[in-house]
Amino acid sequence: MSKGADIELIQVTKRYGAALAVDAVSLKIPKGTYCCLLGPSGCGKTTTLRMIAGHESITQGDVRLGPTVVTDLPPARRGTAMMFQSYALFPHLDTVDNVAFSLKMKGVDKSTRRAKAMEMLKLVQLDHLAERRPAQLSGGQQQRVALARALITDPQALLLDEPLSALDPFLKIKVRQELKKLQLQLGISFIHVTHSQEEAMALSDLVVVMNGGRIEQAAEPREVFNRPATAFVARFMGDHNVLSGRVAGRADGAVTFEVPGGVSFTAPDEAGLEPGAPVEIAVRTDRIRIADAVIPGCGLTGLVQNIEYHGQKVQVALAAPGVDDFAVQVPESAFFAKPLSIGEAVPLAWTPDDIHLLKPSPSA
The missing domain is CATH 3.40.50.300 (P-loop containing nucleotide triphosphate hydrolases)
Structure with missing residues (x-):
């Protein structure tokens, strides 16, 4: 051959x-x-x-x-x-x-x-x-x-x-x-x-x-x-949440951006983004934890929309102001130790290391 x-x-x-x-x-x-x-x-x-x-x-x-x-x-x-x-x-x-x-x-x-x-x-x-x-x-x-x-x-x-x-x-x-x-x-x-x-x-x-x-x-x-390059890749590959908004300010190597519902998040300032510039980040669904309280810039409070049992994990779909579609993967044992219900408001959090800045799509 x-x-x-x-x-x-x-x-x-x-x-x-x-x-x-x-x-x-x-x-x-x-x-x-x-x-x-x-x-x-x-x-x-x-x-x-x-x-x-x-x-x-x-x-x-x-x-x-x-x-x-x-x-x-x-x-x-x-x-x-x-x-x-x-x-x-x-x-x-x-x-x-x-x-x-x-x-x-x-x-x-x-x-x-x-x-x-x-x-x-x-x-x-x-x-x-x-x-x-x-x-x-x-x-x-x-x-x-x-x-x-x-x-x-x-x-x-x-x-x-x-x-x-x-x-x-x-x-x-x-x-x-x-x-x-x-x-x-x-x-x-x-x-x-x-x-x-x-x-x-x-x-x-x-x-x-x-x-x-x-x-x-x-x-x-x-x-x-x-490290999905674009929002399309992050969404198509699955198991990522994409948050889209516009830069509101910059400080200490990070930018603050707001989504349409008025909630603010932070992202690494890797691209030298100016105020008003569009920004998109991806956060993996398995890197998000159910928290006692929302951490400013690295979290949100979501309303549980749907719960699916997938064996070793439970997929929870949530909605929040300015964020229609947000998902969290909870390990099976952790979920059933403290089950969630549809309609429940849940504080969610992630760390700055879990944030991945996305580039504009070439197909846009």
């Missing part, structure tokens, strides 16, 4: 008439990286993947695979392979012939291509089902056949379009583990489109969060979760 190559997108743009689907995206994916393109429907992630594959033309910009600009090359000459969401297996062919199909199209003789197909099926642990047809396989097995078929061309990068979306939750976790193990074994880059935050966090070396055709943040999963 080839050990892959760096993939670089240079100011890649895609327009459909007047509609802008991908807006001047630049990204470098080092070889051997498991990269997830993550975002809501319509954010441009699948279009970006298809442009890397060559299944979608590029309006402006370039795609580079290693030293080669592949922008105008057809898919078969790019050194990438794509696994489609539908799997697209041929129902009349058995598993081994499905996997060997691309080699047949290249004129490889039958014994050579079948031997290579069996090698690929062994890699995905399906060699014992070589003679079955797709209809005789489970969804997870069909997915692995599609994976083997993509890998038989010895690609430098494998592109996966929502590969786990059709699987049930238990199988998703199992196949997810197999994908990561396979990627490490092959040593090539996997570029995987998903709208699942959990999937991206579990699999990725590099998470690329997209919104409105642009990249909001590209970083390691832990960086994206602990």
Whole structure:
């Protein structure tokens, strides 16, 4: 197997008439990286993947695979392979012939291509089902056949379009583990489109969060979760509260800002914000504690709107003046030692170290 190559997108743009689907995206994916393109429907992630594959033309910009600009090359000459969401297996062919199909199209003789197909099926642990047809396989097995078929061309990068979306939750976790193990074994880059935050966090070396055709943040999963770049990333990744307001004053390396309801909070003065400037902060839901009293600048009194039991934690949704949607994760034992009720007013507090200043969104 080839050990892959760096993939670089240079100011890649895609327009459909007047509609802008991908807006001047630049990204470098080092070889051997498991990269997830993550975002809501319509954010441009699948279009970006298809442009890397060559299944979608590029309006402006370039795609580079290693030293080669592949922008105008057809898919078969790019050194990438794509696994489609539908799997697209041929129902009349058995598993081994499905996997060997691309080699047949290249004129490889039958014994050579079948031997290579069996090698690929062994890699995905399906060699014992070589003679079955797709209809005789489970969804997870069909997915692995599609994976083997993509890998038989010895690609430098494998592109996966929502590969786990059709699987049930238990199988998703199992196949997810197999994908990561396979990627490490092959040593090539996997570029995987998903709208699942959990999937991206579990699999990725590099998470690329997209919104409105642009990249909001590209970083390691832990960086994206602990230091979301923008309010969009903080909200999309979940488990963060975002507070938005305008700067009222500055003192001692911090700014005071007010939300529309008149409540004031503090934020680190990292950006030299002037009075009147917009400011947004994120505070993780598990860093907020139920307090005896509100700490000025680092707390609020919220009215309990909803309570959800999640096993090891209890999610409490609250509202406050100028803050419609605020959540707190309370450890299960702590919650049931002192339960809360809907309609109850609760003082909440956090520390200055728990505050993360957000940047304006590039998609705004």
